Structure formats: structure tokens, C-alpha cells
Amino acid sequence: MVEGQVKEFPNGDVISVVIAPEMYGLSAHATLSCQVCHTNISGYPHPENLAQSSREYTLQFQNTCNQCHPSQASELMDSVHTRLMAEGNLDAPICADCHNPHQQPKIAKDEQGRLSPAEHAQSAMVCGQCHSTIYDEYARSVHGSGVLEDKNPDVPSCIDCHGVHNVSGPSGGAAFRLSSPKICADCHTNEQIMSKYGLSTQVLQTYVADFHGTTVTLFEKLDPDQQINMPVCYDCHGVHDIRRSDDPEKGLQVKQNLLAACQKCHPDATENFPDAWLSHYIPDRNRYPLVYWVNEFYKYFIPTVLGGMGLFVVSDIYRRWVLDRRRKNAKPVEGAEDQMSATEETSKDIETEEQAEQADTQFSDEKPQDEENS
Incomplete structure (x- = not known):
């Protein structure tokens, strides 16, 4: 040629x-x-x-790769790129846009099948060919600098969050938003990775435990197609422009940055509003000790109170049901009824005599008065 x-x-x-x-x-x-x-x-000359x-x-070669790569072709069927193409967006990428068919080298992987650090970084650059604005934001983020500059395989590239061939994204609708906390949790609950950088692995547990996360979890299980306004991870931390927690401009360890994040949903939030947030750590003796000891107090106080109330209810049921039942079933003492009748008659006789005496006394008091009047 x-x-x-x-x-x-x-x-x-x-x-x-x-x-x-x-x-x-x-x-x-x-x-x-x-x-x-x-x-x-x-043959030659080639057909026109x-x-x-x-x-x-x-696009004439859109399906050419399928004959040798059927599993990747199957994954592509669920891709946001394929959906966009089906909707008429001819700029949506196909295989040849990401993999130059005449120059694509074999993808380097380690013994576990993971991409090599260089290949991992290259994957972000491939996405950047179409998503240049997002790539620029990512390159400045804590994730992007770790991948592109340090070639750190622990740090996520685009494909770690969005997938490789079955790419998902915001255009996937409510389902992607609701499932996004689990995407972050893939790395941030991994003790082996997080321990290297001193980061908490309790992020998902603490998120799901609060009001925001509980609501998101319920919607994910009961109504995954319903769009909600409860915040997910990227609403507070950012999407592609995530910074270090101590970054003075956007890091959430900086109180003013955290307040600005809260005010996205709580516009009336005051300066002390973020103090209620315990970060993504479960309180212990060293971190948030006051909250820890209050929790410990109620851990024993509440069961004690409820246990006492339960014991009282059980004893009352026992008294009312068992003891009363015993009284009803007890046999009367022989001669008790005759004795009771005699006692009642004696009481009536005494009462009659007392009434007679009172009448006599009253008559004696009235008689002298009548004589005097005579």
C-alpha cells in the first residue's frame, strides 16, 4: 500500500x-x-x-468482531453505548473506536488476570478519547492522579466503576443511581486495599445505617425504577472530580466544604450542622467517645427496662391466670356454709336488739317533755 x-x-x-x-x-x-x-x-481492485x-x-464493521469475541459481544448488548446507538446516536462507540484493529496489542495482565498498571492507566485514556471533559476532571482527582501518574492498580480507573464492555452510566436511569453506593463499596470495604491508606472500611455500613442510606436501600429493593432525591455517595463526594479528604478546595474533612455539600439538600443548614456527621467511622473509645459511651449506656439500659417490664407483665399474668384459677377450683371447708349462716343470723339478732334499745332510749327522752307540757 x-x-x-x-x-x-x-x-x-x-x-x-x-x-x-x-x-x-x-x-x-x-x-x-x-x-x-x-x-x-x-481480489484487486477492491469493490467500490x-x-x-x-x-x-x-460502522460497516460494527459486527465484525462478534465472530471471534462472542462473550464481549454479549456483554455489549447491555451496554449504554449499544443503547445509544440503537436510539440513533451514530457517535456511540463500537469495538474499533476503543481497539484499533490494526494496532491493538495483546492486553497485558498479571497471573490473577488483572490488568497491568500501565494497561489500567491506558484504559482511562481510551475513554478520554470521547469523554475529554470528564477525563480532565478525573485526571485532577485523587483517583485520576493515582492511576495516571502513579500507575497504582489499587485506584479505580473508568472501567472499575462503569464496566468494560457492559458499560453502565447515568443514562441508565434510577437503577444506576440506586446501585452506585455498591460500586464505591467494591473498593472502600476492601480491608486489604484500605488498610494501605488508613481509610475506613465502614463506609457502606455507616451509610446504610443512617436515614439517607436506609431510604436508598429500601428503594433499591422495592422500587428500583423509582427516581429518588436521597443522596448517594457521589452527591457528597463528587463523581469524577473526587479530591483528597483534606483537600482545601473540596475535601470534606474541611468543615466549610462539608457544609457546602450539606447545603445542596439542606439550604438552611448552619455552620454547626455538619457536626452531627460522624464521617464514615463507627464511634469507639478513641473516636467520638461521648457518642460511644452514650450508646453503651443505652445498650444495657434499654434491655434492663424492657426486661423489667416484661417480667412484671409475666408475673401479673401468672397471678391473674394461675392463682385465680386455683381459688376457683379450691374445695370449700366442711361445715363452713353452716357456720357462715349461723354467723349471719347472730349478726342480724344483735342488730335488731341494738335498734330496739335505741328506740327505748329515744322514747324515755321524749316522755318528760310531754309531762312538762301537760
Whole structure:
């Protein structure tokens, strides 16, 4: 092929059609012949290609990769990129946009099948070809600097959060938002990784335990298609521009930055409002000791009170049900009824005698008065 040879399209697009043998020889496809992918070419001169633009030309090979990569093709069916293409967005990427078919080297991985640090960083650069603005934000973030500058495999690249071929994203709707805390938790609950940097692994546990996280969890289980306004991780920490916690501009360890984050949902929040947040740590003797000891007090106080109330209720039921039942079933003492009747009659006789005496006394008092009047 002639060096510098190009192809022009009716819309004015121009592309190079030069394939460098040395580059192709180092690619993952070096053992494949051209006709494996270019199935419509069997001789020279080549048949005329009727594509009207360079993009239309590329899209002609949209399904070519499927014959050798069926599992990746299956994952792509659930990708946000595939959905966008189906909706008519011809700029949505296909295989050849991320993997140059004539130059793509074999993807370097370690013994566990994980991407090498360089390959891990390269994946973010591939996404940046289309998402340049987001890539610039990511490059300045605590994650981006760790991946792009330090080549740290512990730090997430784009594909760690969004997936590789089954890419998900905000256009996925409410489901992505509701499941996003678990994406963050994949790394932030990993003790092996977090221990290297002194970060808490209690982030998901403490989030789910509060009002925000509890509501999100309920919606995720009961109504995952319902959009909610409860905050998820990226509402407070950012999405692609996450900074170090002590960053003076956006770090949430800085009280004013934390207050600004709270005021997104609580516009009336005052300066002391963030003091109620315990970060993502469960209180202990050293961190938030006052909260810890109050919790410890109630841990024993509440069971004691409830236990006492329960004991009282049980004893009252026992008294009312068991003892009363025993009284009803007890046999009367022999002769008790006769004795009771005699006692009642004696009481009546005494009462009658007392009434008679009172009448006599009253009559005696009245008689002298009558005589005097006579």
C-alpha cells in the first residue's frame, strides 16, 4: 500500500488507509489475514465502498468482531453505548473506536488476570478519547492522579466503576443511581486495599445505617425504577472530580466544604450542622467517645427496662391466670356454709336488739317533755 494513501468521502472526510506492517505484526491480530475481517474483499481492485462518511465506513464493521469475541459481544448488548446507538446516536462507540484493529496489542495482565498498571492507566485514556471533559476532571482527582501518574492498580480507573464492555452510566436511569453506593463499596470495604491508606472500611455500613442510606436501600429493593432525591455517595463526594479528604478546595474533612455539600439538600443548614456527621467511622473509645459511651449506656439500659417490664407483665399474668384459677377450683371447708349462716343470723339478732334499745332510749327522752307540757 502506498505510503500516505488516503480515502476521501462524499461529505469531505478524509482518512488514512495505510496499514504499517510492523505495527500490525505486533498487534493481537497479527496471525489473522485481512479477509477474516474484510469479508467483502477477495481480489484487486477492491469493490467500490459506497460509504458517505468516515463514520459510516467504520460502522460497516460494527459486527465484525462478534465472530471471534462472542462473550464481549454479549456483554455489549447491555451496554449504554449499544443503547445509544440503537436510539440513533451514530457517535456511540463500537469495538474499533476503543481497539484499533490494526494496532491493538495483546492486553497485558498479571497471573490473577488483572490488568497491568500501565494497561489500567491506558484504559482511562481510551475513554478520554470521547469523554475529554470528564477525563480532565478525573485526571485532577485523587483517583485520576493515582492511576495516571502513579500507575497504582489499587485506584479505580473508568472501567472499575462503569464496566468494560457492559458499560453502565447515568443514562441508565434510577437503577444506576440506586446501585452506585455498591460500586464505591467494591473498593472502600476492601480491608486489604484500605488498610494501605488508613481509610475506613465502614463506609457502606455507616451509610446504610443512617436515614439517607436506609431510604436508598429500601428503594433499591422495592422500587428500583423509582427516581429518588436521597443522596448517594457521589452527591457528597463528587463523581469524577473526587479530591483528597483534606483537600482545601473540596475535601470534606474541611468543615466549610462539608457544609457546602450539606447545603445542596439542606439550604438552611448552619455552620454547626455538619457536626452531627460522624464521617464514615463507627464511634469507639478513641473516636467520638461521648457518642460511644452514650450508646453503651443505652445498650444495657434499654434491655434492663424492657426486661423489667416484661417480667412484671409475666408475673401479673401468672397471678391473674394461675392463682385465680386455683381459688376457683379450691374445695370449700366442711361445715363452713353452716357456720357462715349461723354467723349471719347472730349478726342480724344483735342488730335488731341494738335498734330496739335505741328506740327505748329515744322514747324515755321524749316522755318528760310531754309531762312538762301537760
